[in-house]
Every structure is written in structure tokens, then in C-alpha cells.
Amino acid sequence: MSTAANAPGRPISVEADPAALGFDPTRLARVDEHFRRYVDDGRLAGWQTVVARRGQIVHASEYGMADEEAGLPVEADTRWRIYSMTKPITSVAALMLWERGALELTDPISRWLPAFAEPRVYLKGSSTAPLTMPSPEPIRVWHLLTHTAGLTYGFHHAHPVDELYRARGFEWGVPAGFDLAACVDAWAEMPLVHTPGTEWNYSHATDVLGRLVEVVSGQSLDTFLQTEILDPLGMTSTGFVSDDPSRTAALYALGPGRKRVRADAMGEPFLRPPTWLSGGGGMVSTAADYHRFVQMLARGGELDGVRLLGSRTVAYMGRNHLPGGQDLEQVGRPLFAEMPFHGVGFGLGVSVVLDPSAYRTLSSVGEMAWGGAASTAFWVDPVEEVTALFLTQLLPSSAHPIRSQMRSLVYQALVD
Template identity: 70%
Template sequence: MTELKVEADAAEVGFDADRLKRVDTHFRRYVDDGRLAGWTIAVARRGRVAHLSHYGSRDLEAGLSVEADTLWRIYSMTKPITSVAALMLYERGALELTDPVSRYIPSFADLRVYKAGSALNPATVPATEPVRVWHLLTHTAGLTYGFHHAHPVDEMYRLKGFEFGGPRGMDLAATCDAWATLPLLFQPGTEWNYSVATDVLGRVVEVASGKSLDEFFAQEIFTPLGMTETAFSVAEGDRDRLAALYVPRPGGGLVRNTSLAEAITRPPSMLSGGGGLVSTAHDYHRFTQMLAGGGELDGERLLGPRTVRYMTRNHLPGGADLQEFGRPIFAESSFAGVGFGLGFSVVVDPLAGKALTSTGEFAWGGLASTAFFIDPAEEITAMFFTQLMPSSTYPVRSQLRTLVHQALVD
């Protein structure tokens, strides 16, 4: 197991060391007062790790500390990996961003769109244009999540067994076919809604590449980048390294979530490109450095630099932000001043978002409060790992961004 290590003094890469210590001081309080069990934080600049810290417990009940080799469920931080896989195939000519998804998943032909009514008796109309690959990448396909609890179509997903995950024994192909029987929330390309779109994209990757999603990830992304601990399940011998999953206890403290937490301990029937991976700080750091390096790391190039720049631009129509174009629901990003690229949130106006960051910062996070951001203007990457659901519980992401940027002094 390769561990992430500090590679530069803070001052060498433009940080004030004392100001950078505020990151740990602040987030220790989350553990000390019982809001989080424990965490890992890593901050790098110009490709060199300048700050790395671990604090608290990976398992409160067992009394186990967070360590450098702790395994974390990264949930939706899987989405950028799936998006990179799709863009790798795009670069090879194996798919076009404008391709109808039905070219790869025939059940996605002739979709219907919700118009009115209840989950049990919806009125629908035909889709006026096909769902395309770029709709999946940008969450503008009209798909949804059952856990949103915001729309009759969300309820229809839940009635089919899709809230967190899906029915046991159903593989990715069957899952996509099941989603295709449900109406879209809106006409493709007309709105933004956080959804299972990246899971569908994972199936497109499988068909376009001729490989299962786990094979593609392992052969084309994880092995070249040295991400030896990232997978769709945790081997039995490594389960003591897996952080426990928690939810807030009403009135304070934490409650262990065992039902959802145990899913990662067995190979899944459905390979979720939208939220199925477990990883380590070392491994995900390698992925962020590849992106920060314009698609290349240590001589291994996954994407061309122009492709990385293209996918991390705001692709919402008319340059809109999520506040204008998105539905007011849970997502792994704030909405004001933030657009969306091909797999990432993208800051378009830090002033509108009241965020101490740069235009062009791209990021995403996961359901258990993990997060990363990459600021190309300042050449910064930062990651936060913990295991608290839902990620909207505390403003961890905005606070991490502020605490990292306030420490820059060059």
C-alpha cells in the first residue's frame, strides 16, 4: 500500500504555514464536539503535497483511528472518474458527445417526459429530442434520483426499488433498462437535475469499450495512475481499514449506518459509475493530480490537455449557473455562481457564489461528505475525506475552500 506523504514545506509553494494550520484547528472541532467521527485532509500546490493530516476515528465503536491507509466510500466522487472514462473514449472516436444514448442502450429510444399527475397515474408526452451522451455528462438528461423526494418521478424511482442503489441482483444493463421505462422530469437539455445520469454513462462506457466498467477503470485509469486501492468493493482482508459510515443523531452525536455501509463489503451486481467506488487519500490524490496536470501524471497520459480544459468549462446553455438552470434540490455543490461541465461543478462567478476561490475552479463531492476541488488559477488541489451522510449536513466544502485559500500569501 502506497501512502500519501507531504512533499513540500508550506512556504515553498506559497502558503503561510501558520495560516494553513487553521484548516486542522477548524475541522478538529467537528470531531471534538461529536459532529464527525474523523477525517483526512490533503492540500497540494503545483503538484506537491504541502499539508496532510488525519484526525479522529475511522470506527468509533471499535476505537480505531483514521490512518493514512483508511478506505473511504467516495460515492459521487466516482462520477468524475466515469466522466473521464467517457472522454477517453470520445478522444479515441469510440463515441460522440452528440450520440443518442439509444445507440448504446436501445431501451433509451422513444422516452416519455412527465407532464402532470401522481406517481401512480402520471400523464406523459413524447421526448422531443433524444437523450444524448452530453446530457448524461451534464445532468441535463431529465433523469433523477429516488432519494430527492421532490417530484412524482422521484417517487416512481422509489416504487421500482431505486432510492439509494437498486434491487439486489440487477446488473447495470438491467438497471438502465428499468430507468428507461420511467418518464423523464423534463425535455432533454432544458434543465439541470442531479441524477443517475452518470450510472447510465457508465453503461455507455461498457458498450462503447467492450469492457465491463470495473475492467475499464482498472485497466485504463487505476493501473496507469497507480490507484491500487480503488475498487467497487473492499476485500475481506482490508475491511478493518474501511471507515464506518455515520448519520447525525437527533440532539447531537452520531449513529452508525450499518445497512447502507455494508454494501461495499461485497462485489456489487450493479457497477455504479455514479457512486460505487471506495478509495484512499493516496489514490484519489493521484486522480486529482492527473486532472491538474492536464490529463497526464508521471508520464501516463489519460486525456489531452485541451480535453481537460473543455470538460472543465461550464456547459450549461447560455453560460447559466445552477441557480438559474438547476432544480432546487440536493446536489454535491452550491448553486449560485457555479455552472456544470462534463462531470464537474465549475465556478463561473466567485462573487455571485460568495466564495473565496477562482473562476474556473472545478470540483465534486460524495454523499458521505467527501469532497475535492481543483483551482487551476492558483494551481491548488484539496481533498477532504470523512463518512457522514448526508453531505448537506455541514458546510464542510465551502469551509475547506476558504481555509485553504486564506492561507495563500504569494
């Protein structure tokens, strides 16, 4: 159970003696020692970490600047753009509707989104003259949850269909004036990269899932998430717009010569009400808030007496749902994603570790995780009962090996 330090609306802080929960405090201090160097040598402006075991926080720290140019330090309640760490939240929303019998994972999404009634699959040709065929398989709900729908992202720059997305105004944004419904209709007009259910391609699938949540529930996505997930969990500073722009970290990106530069043009949309609600990457959160979401997953769908999902649903969410039980290296297209592909499968909205040896990273079988484009990350280890959260604001997430290093630093400190 959460203590007062981790109660809803409170800044994050340590709750338990690390040694009592199997951590060597001296070795755990290496987390901060290592990542301080990232700030001191200019790779990051600032960061925040949270590590917990068996539901109790054993390490919580922040370092550096939230806004270097303005001289604003990272605080315990700094707001961060979590980008694709929005995806697990939207996925939980869809699974809540599934538990209520409002939809089936095998249902064609055209039942609610008629624009997808006759999807076509790319065969060959350029983006200006693609040859396509009718899809032999409809896009189903589980395809959206697993990124096997055949949709894509314009920023991949890996396939002619990606170029089609960019030509329509979908790269790191959407066409001016588009709401979520208009985006979904536009994506439905473009060919699929592959037949649904046959491959894994990181995509706007979770954005389409967010629209599905709207139509099935009869509520806007922000309203459903607020009333069904954020409010019940006490996630008071999480949403599609920062509740306090003055406490929101600046966004940075790698520029020429791998020098860090401000990326205000990409960061500012999170500081005002959006024209479209991106269930795949549009939310802002704090360490305290997102830690509560992570703990809900770690506890099998329940936190502080509030149950969002059944324990069996969370366990099912954390199984590998890729075709043939394969890993991402075998069925995933070689492009940008939030983690390595070897030894990792994909569940319903989260990655799933299948083989830590192939993953080449300290971890456990069954670990659920994901991250965001600005180098944020979380994981839930059901074997060691460990959760971890790393928050910063640097695009792209592949800039530095933060995620693998964070895992090594956490697990090398676990000595029981």
C-alpha cells in the same frame, strides 16, 4: 512530478515546504485546528485532508477515528466510500472513449442503449397516473455527462418521477439481483423529469454513462476503469469493493436530534462485491489514490508520464456546458446536490465555478470540483494551481458546511 512520498501505492505525506509554495504554515495549521473541533464535539468521527500546490503536497493530515465504536483511528491509508466522487472517474472513462472516436458527445445514447429509443417526458399528474409526452429531443451523451438528461434520483423526494423511482426500488439502492444493465432498462421505462438539454437535475445519469462505457468498450465498467484509469495511475486501493474491509472507515449519518449514528446497513455493501456497478456512486478509495486522480486533472490529463486525456479535453471538461451558459441556480432544480448553485456551472462530470462573488466562497473562476454523499470533497483550482481533498464518512453531505469552510481555510493561508 511526484516524489517517493506520493508514489503509487504509498500512503500520503507532505512533499514540500508550504512557505516555498506561497502558504503561511501557521495559517495553514488552522485547517487542522478547525476540523479537530468537529471530532472533539462529536460532529464527525474522523477525517483526512490533502492540500497541494503546483503538484506538491503542502499539507496532509488525519484526525479522529475511522471506526469510533471499534476504537480504530484514521490512518494515512484508510479506505473511504467516495460515493459521487466516483462520477468524475466514470466521466473521464467516457471522455477517453470520445477521444478515440468511439462515440460523439452529440450521439443519441439509444445507439448503444436501445431501451432509451423512445423516451417520454413527464407533463403533470401524480406518480400513479402521470401524463407524459414523447420527448422532442433524444438523450445524448453530453446530457449524461452534464446531468441534463432528465433522469433523477429516488432520494430527491422533490418530483412525482422521484416517487416512481422509489416505487421501483431505486432510492439509496437498487432492486435485489439487478445488475447495471437491468437498472438502466428500468430507468428507461420511467418518464424523464424534463426534456433533455433544458434543465439540470442531479441523477443516475452517470450510472447510465457507466453502462454506455461498458457497451461501447465491450468491457465491464470495473474492468475498463481498472485497466484504463486505476492501474495506469497507480490507484491500487480504489474500486467497487474495499480491498481491505478492516481498514475501511465506518459510515455514519445524522440521526434524531442531529446526533451522529452508525449507518452500517448503507455502508456494508461497499465491503462485498456489488451486484451492480455504480459509476455514479459506488467506489471506495484512499487519500493517496484519489489525490493521484486529482493531480491528473490538475496537470491537464497526465501524471508521472501517464496520459489519460489530452490537455484540451480536460480544459473542455472544465468549461460550463449548461444551456445558455447559465449557472445551476438558473437551470438547476432546487434539490440535493454536492455544492451550492449560485455562481456555479457544470462541465463534463464536474462542477465549474463561474463567479466566485456569486458563489460566496473563496475560489477561482474555472475551479473544477465535486463531492460525495458522505461529506467528501475535492477541487482543482487552475488559477492558483491548488488542489484540495477532504475525506470523512457522514451522511448527508449537507450536514455541515465542510466544503465552504475547507476552501476558506486553504485560501486564507495562501499569502504570495
